[in-house]
Amino acid sequence: MRSLGNRLELVSRLIHTYGPFACLADIGSDHALVAVRAMQNGDATLCVASDINEGPLARGMETAARHGVKPQFVLSDGFDRLDGYHFDCACICGMGGELIADILQRYGKHPDCLLLLQPMTAQDDLRAYLWDNGYEISAEHYICERGKPYAVLCVRYTGKSTAYNYPDLFLGKFRPDTPDYRAYKAKVHAQAQKRRIGLLAAGGDTSREDELLKCSE
Numbered sequence: 282m283r284s285l286g287n288r289l290e291l292v293s294r295l296i297h298t299y300g301p302f303a304c305l306a307d308i309g310s311d312h313a314l315v316a317v318r319a320m321q322n323g324d325a326t327l328c329v330a331s332d333i334n335e336g337p338l339a340r341g342m343e344t345a346a347r348h349g350v351k352p353q354f355v356l357s358d359g360f361d362r363l364d365g366y367h368f369d370c371a372c373i374c375g376m377g378g379e380l381i382a383d384i385l386q387r388y389g390k391h392p393d394c395l396l397l398l399q400p401m402t403a404q405d406d407l408r409a410y411l412w413d414n415g416y417e418i419s420a421e422h423y424i425c426e427r428g429k430p431y432a433v434l435c436v437r438y439t440g441k442s443t444a445y446n447y448p449d450l451f452l453g454k455f456r457p458d459t460p461d462y463r464a465y466k467a468k469v470h471a472q473a474q475k476r477r478i479g480l481l482a483a484g485g486d487t488s489r490e491d492e493l494l495k496c497s498e
């Protein structure tokens with residue numbers, strides 16, 4: 282099988298660790314590498330690979346055929362056309378944090394479903410959405426691929442909102458002392474510096490960015 286790369290290897294490893302699952306969703310599956318790996322590992326009895334676009338879905342079907350496994354493929358915007366399935370795990374990877382939040386908002390409340398979320402951008406917006414709307418982030422894992430740091434959030438709907446401060450939105454609440462997390466933190470720091478310069482130029486209040494800069498040193 283084509284290498285998954287560090288980012289999706291991490292997602293697959295988490296599926297393997299938390300599984301096996303009865304019904305796994307790979308939302309925005311594209312190449313369906315995660316779904317295919319889960320089936321090969323026996324991490325899910327039923328696996329649904331779903332994408333909003335036909336091209337990526339066809340790509341996923343080719344991957345599955347090449348590897349002799351049979352996930353179900355569904356053309357769907359988020360979970361919109363996946364009503365009949367009772368997922369106990371869903372991964373949503375490689376999309377912006379705002380889009381992931383929008384997909385979850387339309388999915389509704391499913392405490393039985395473990396969510397593995399890997400936002401490419403707007404991690405702060407995604408964490409805010411989760412903490413404001415009754416989702417618990419039980420763990421965050423970090424990994425670098427080709428020099429870029431990524432976070433994977435392990436999330437479950439509990440109905441309880443979580444208090445947070447501004448640095449939590451960007452840095453998460455766990456902040457492990459690992460090389461991958463240090464790379465993640467350095468990226469957050471650089472982005473905060475840029476926002477601070479913009480705020481200074483516009484005569485804005487920099488206190489939140491100052492706090493974030495201190496926490497991300």
Ligand SMILES: C[S@@+](CC[C@H](N)C(=O)[O-])C[C@H]1O[C@@H](n2cnc3c(N)ncnc32)[C@H](O)[C@@H]1O
Pocket residue numbers: 289308309310311312331332333334337357358359373374375376380384
């Ligand atoms: C950058 S790819 C990520 C593929 C894979 N999940 C990964 O992490 O490598 C994003 C995929 O999400 C799909 N997508 C975008 N918006 C979506 C939505 N609302 N519902 C389902 N799939 C969506 C795109 O068509 C694309 O195939």
